[in-house]
Amino acid sequence: xxxxxxxxxxxxxxxxxxxxxxxxxxxxxxxxxxxxxxxxxxxxxxxxxxxxxxxxxxxxxxxxxxxxxxxxxxxxxxxxxxxxxxxxxxxxxxxxxxxxxxxxxxxxxxxxxxxxxxxxxxxxxxxxxxxxxxxxxxxxxxxxxxxxxxxxxxxxxxxxxxxxxxxxxxxxxxxxxxxxxxxxxxxxxxxxxxxxxxxxxxxxxxxxxxxxxxxxxxxxxxxxxxxxxxxxxxxxxxxxxxxxxxxxxxxxxxxxxxxxxxxxxxxxxxxxxxxxxxxxxxxxxxxxxxxxxxxxxxxxxxxxxxxxxxxxxxxxxxxxxxxxxxxxxxxxxxxxxxxxxxxxxxxxxxxxxxxxxxxxxxxxxxxxxxxxxxxxxxxxxxxxxxxxxxxxxxxxxxxxxxxxxxxxxxxxxxxxxxxxxxxxxxxxxxxxxxxxxxxxxxxxxxxxxxxxxxxxxxxxxxxxxxxxxxxxxxxxxxxxxxxxxxxxxxxxxxxxxxxxxxxxxxxxxxxxxxxxxxxxxxxxxxxxxxxxxxxxxxxxxxxxxxxxxxxxxxxxxxxxxxxxxxxxxxxxxxxxxxxxxxxxxxxxxxxxxxxxxxxxxxxxxxxxxxxxxx
Amino acid sequence: xxxxxxxxxxxxxxxxxxxxxxxxxxxxxxxxxxxxxxxxxxxxxxxxxxxxxxxxxxxxxxxxxxxxxxxxxxxxxxxxxxxxxxxxxxxxxxxxxxxxxxxxxxxxxxxxxxxxxxxxxxxxxxxxxxxxxxxxxxxxxxxxxxxxxxxxxxxxxxxxxxxxxxxxxxxxxxxxxxxxxxxxxxxxxxxxxxxxxxxxxxxxxxxxxxxxxxxxxxxxxxxxxxxxxxxxxxxxxxxxxxxxxxxxxxxxxxxxxx
Numbered sequence: 001x002x003x004x005x006x007x008x009x010x011x012x013x014x015x016x017x018x019x020x021x022x023x024x025x026x027x028x029x030x031x032x033x034x035x036x037x038x039x040x041x042x043x044x045x046x047x048x049x050x051x052x053x054x055x056x057x058x059x060x061x062x063x064x065x066x067x068x069x070x071x072x073x074x075x076x077x078x079x080x081x082x083x084x085x086x087x088x089x090x091x092x093x094x095x096x097x098x099x100x101x102x103x104x105x106x107x108x109x110x111x112x113x114x115x116x117x118x119x120x121x122x123x124x125x126x127x128x129x130x131x132x133x134x135x136x137x138x139x140x141x142x143x144x145x146x147x148x149x150x151x152x153x154x155x156x157x158x159x160x161x162x163x164x165x166x167x168x169x170x171x172x173x174x175x176x177x178x179x180x181x182x183x184x185x186x187x188x189x190x191x192x193x194x195x196x197x198x199x200x201x202x203x204x205x206x207x208x209x210x211x212x213x214x215x216x217x218x219x220x221x222x223x224x225x226x227x228x229x230x231x232x233x234x235x236x237x238x239x240x241x242x243x244x245x246x247x248x249x250x251x252x253x254x255x256x257x258x259x260x261x262x263x264x265x266x267x268x269x270x271x272x273x274x275x276x277x278x279x280x281x282x283x284x285x286x287x288x289x290x291x292x293x294x295x296x297x298x299x300x301x302x303x304x305x306x307x308x309x310x311x312x313x314x315x316x317x318x319x320x321x322x323x324x325x326x327x328x329x330x331x332x333x334x335x336x337x338x339x340x341x342x343x344x345x346x347x348x349x350x351x352x353x354x355x356x357x358x359x360x361x362x363x364x365x366x367x368x369x370x371x372x373x374x375x376x377x378x379x380x381x382x383x384x385x386x387x388x389x390x391x392x393x394x395x396x397x398x399x400x401x402x403x404x405x406x407x408x409x410x411x412x413x414x415x416x417x418x419x420x421x422x423x424x425x426x427x428x429x430x431x432x433x434x435x436x437x438x439x440x441x442x443x444x445x446x447x448x449x450x451x452x453x454x455x456x457x458x459x460x461x462x463x464x465x466x467x468x469x470x471x472x473x474x475x476x477x478x479x480x481x482x483x484x485x486x487x488x489x490x491x492x493x494x495x496x497x498x499x500x501x502x503x504x505x506x507x508x509x510x511x512x513x514x515x516x517x518x519x520x521x522x523x524x525x526x527x528x529x530x531x532x533x534x535x536x537x538x539x540x541x542x543x544x545x546x547x548x549x550x551x552x553x554x555x556x557x558x559x560x561x562x563x564x565x566x567x568x569x570x571x572x573x574x575x576x577x578x579x580x581x582x583x584x585x586x587x588x589x590x591x592x593x594x595x596x597x598x599x600x601x602x603x604x605x606x607x608x609x610x611x612x613x614x
Numbered sequence: 615x616x617x618x619x620x621x622x623x624x625x626x627x628x629x630x631x632x633x634x635x636x637x638x639x640x641x642x643x644x645x646x647x648x649x650x651x652x653x654x655x656x657x658x659x660x661x662x663x664x665x666x667x668x669x670x671x672x673x674x675x676x677x678x679x680x681x682x683x684x685x686x687x688x689x690x691x692x693x694x695x696x697x698x699x700x701x702x703x704x705x706x707x708x709x710x711x712x713x714x715x716x717x718x719x720x721x722x723x724x725x726x727x728x729x730x731x732x733x734x735x736x737x738x739x740x741x742x743x744x745x746x747x748x749x750x751x752x753x754x755x756x757x758x759x760x761x762x763x764x765x766x767x768x769x770x771x772x773x774x775x776x777x778x779x780x781x782x783x784x785x786x787x788x789x790x791x792x793x794x795x796x797x798x799x800x801x802x803x804x805x806x807x808x809x810x811x812x813x814x815x816x817x818x819x820x821x822x823x824x825x826x827x828x829x830x831x832x833x834x835x836x837x838x839x840x841x842x843x844x845x846x847x848x849x850x851x852x853x854x855x856x857x858x859x860x861x862x863x864x865x866x867x868x869x870x871x872x
Contacts, residue, residue, distance in 0.1 A: 051664075051666055051674065052664070052674065052718070052722075053722065054672075054760055055666045055667075055672045055673070055674050056666075057666075057667075059666075059667065059671055059672045059759075060667045060669065060671050060672065069741075071741075110736070110740070110741065110742075113742055114733060114736075115731065116730070116731035116733075116793075116796070118744075118749045118752050118753050118756055118796070119749070120746065120749070121744055121745060121746040121749060123746075124743070125743035125744055125745050126741055126742075126743060127741075128746075143753060143756070144753075146671070146757065149671065149756075149757070149759065150756060153756060157725075157730065158730075160725055160726055161730045168722075191711050191717075220666040220667050220668075220672070221665065221666065222666065253643065254642065254643020254644070255641055255642075255643050255644065256641075256643055256644040256645045256647075256648045256668075257643075257668075257669070260668070260669050261669075361671070364670070365669060365670065368670065368688055368690075369645070369669075369670075369688070369690070370643075480655075480659065481659070482654065482655035482656075482659065483655070486655070524659060524660070525658075525659045525660050526659065526660025527660070529627060529662075529711070529712050530662040530711055530712040530713070530715055531659075531660045531662065532654060532659075532660065532661065532662060532663065533654070533659030533660050534660070
């Protein structure tokens with residue numbers, strides 16, 4: 001079949017037009033929270049999402065939302081949470097974001113309860129809190145291991161209750177500008193393929209991450225780096241893109257589930273890692289930086305679950321980057337499991353009742369998809385691409401990017417998590433900064449008065465013609481978008497994965513250039529109505545731009561820190577610990593330029609938390 | 615280890631369509647959605663299918679596999695003989711958009727009609743207290759991933775399009791039950807459940823419970839208790855008399871009727 005109904009020569013009259021104050025792109029946790037905040041601040045808000053409402057990647061988050069509520073450990077406080085977060089990120093975090101996050105997370109979680117969320121309880125009836133890696137105290141508010149579902153459902157129901165207008169299965173392909181300011185967004189309805197424009201002075205990017213550029217990933221199809229790439233093209237900057245988190249525990253078998261997440265709660269609730277020799281190997285991988293707070297004997301590690309004051313935490317609960325690297329080393333050394341992972345064992349350490357109660361979703365997932373009963377057998381797991389710490393550089397208090405009217409929040413923003421994110425800090429990040437972004441975006445519009453930026457017809461025509469190109473390619477163009485995507489995923493997995501070298505990164509950049517050329521020659525079959533091949537063809541451009549950012553920044557950073565490990569530059573480099581890598585679109589608009597800039601300086605009263613003895 | 619799977623997929627749109635045959639290479643350990651994705655990547659780039667998580671957590675990939683409403687990501691190929699042709703068709707109760715994708719907006723419209731949670735102020739220390747055994751009743755219902763397979767299979771709407779207006783369906787009876795069983799909620803929604811959501815139209819055939827991929831006991835734990843409470847309030851002569859002469863119904867005495 002070929003396209004018959006629509007070609008670029010058809011006039012623009014088929015573009016549906018809307019006017020709003022604030023358009024939020026993405027309806028996961030941060031987008032929903034931003035939309036709620038902007039609506040409550042009095043703005044006319046549109047919430048736009050690629051999938052149906054309630055299906056965003058947040059729904060897959062399992063463990064919990066980190067918040068120093070102090071329900072189990074009264075000594076917990078925002079200061080301890082702040083310190084854990086900064087140390088987890090190896091001090092590269094934007095300190096102000098880490099501070100606001102730690103201070104505001106408890107209220108954001110309690111607010112979810114006001115809106116109907118039913119968290120698990122302590123014996124006193126308060127919100128229960130669970131242990132996760134890198135957190136000194138049990139701190140994650142959770143619902144079994146389906147906290148993300150609870151959170152997205154609560155926010156979704158709240159947004160519907162308030163009457164926020166939702167544009168489901170609608171993809172935004174480009175941001176529009178009037179001079180230096182954002183003027184709106186352009187996209188299409190997935191169902192009909194018809195184009196749509198939002199005339200809006202405030203745009204909040206809440207598009208999530210980039211994981212679909214990697215072959216082994218825990219991410220959904222939507223994670224194609226749309227917000228990252230659109231922000232770049234609109235003139236905003238990305239920071240820290242080399243820091244990609246490989247979650248230590250993804251499923252490795254059967255092939256259909258490779259990469260699927262196994263929640264950190266398994267380790268938080270007592271699960272341990274073993275190699276093919278049956279050895280609990282994490283004790284061999286405790287880095288100097290965490291020695292003083294990590295148990296060095298199995299006895300102490302096991303005592304910690306009951307007595308956190310007088311024991312240090314088990315090495316299985318080191319931050320994710322450390323655990324992922326350790327697992328990778330064990331596999332490389334030939335001590336891996338049958339299917340190329342290692343063993344995660346909770347069956348021999350907890351009762352079947354405990355496991356089914358605390359980890360119902362994991363029990364179900366392994367039983368249904370791998371035919372493994374985790375109350376009886378160990379799980380086979382290995383690292384999987386999970387999260388990108390890097391993202392749009394924003395002001396910590398307002399989430400404003402470098403472009404007037406453009407805000408970014410959640411995984412698509414950068415800075416909060418430094419070089420490595422602690423588990424549980426994402427769900428709370430979404431809430432804290434989602435609210436802040438929504439409020440800032442609404443306040444900006446309120447201050448504009450009649451001086452609203454305007455959408456230009458030329459920009460619309462250009463966006464439209466770019467989007468339709470794969471239906472009417474030049475002669476000889478015949479690249480299959482699925483094939484290009486697969487090749488990109490393989491390249492990123494092989495050359496920009498968990499352990500990196502100069503030579504591999506250089507060849508990854510050469511490969512990405514070749515893929516960019518191929519992506520200019522895409523051809524899709526069928527018509528515009530609900531056509532996944534076409535949708536992927538458009539998403540691919542974003543994936544390629546973001547992949548280039550990751551590879552370029554990884555090549556530049558000659559040290560190992562957090563989610564970035566260079567085999568040829570092991571260990572921290574103090575000089576690299578003082579700056580961020582910043583990426584911006586190049587003058588031709590077909591690639592990225594790289595620069596470095598110093599980290600924001602932490603005020604003395606916060607810096608004191610990190611002095612000797614603390 | 616791999617073999618060639620024979621599939622029949624429904625291709626078409628609102629104007630019509632038919633089943634088309636595909637032969638696709640599959641591997642041990644794959645699920646129906648993997649096979650569909652391979653058809654898409656190699657033979658039919660425009661094959662429309664909804665999916666997100668591929669882990670049974672988002673409820674996007676609902677369809678009918680050999681006539682049974684299921685999630686494609688949770689349907690293992692090893693459950694079917696290698697020689698069997700697997701037929702995948704869109705959910706029957708909702709209008710087709712294209713191929714395996716249906717228009718499920720009915721559910722989102724119903725969601726807008728529901729009343730919401732109403733809690734009293736927090737305790738003096740700014741927190742709320744609920745006991746685990748009390749939140750667990752509602753938590754069972756909040757496991758719902760909104761795959762809409764229960765809505766699809768409920769014969770009140772499956773065979774009677776005209777009922778959609780007056781009938782919220784099992785997914786939303788779960789929501790009513792959850793709000794009703796919320797330990798702190800202050801509203802009594804029994805009238806709305808009966809009048810607005812059409813609870814009385816459900817005749818408890820348990821089809822919804824059978825297809826729930828989350829194993830929620832929709833009928834036994836949500837619908838039947840709700841029906842009992844509605845019946846008590848509306849039709850029990852003693853309760854009716856008590857209400858009439860001003861002796862308030864003891865069941866949820868402090869709740870406000872909506």
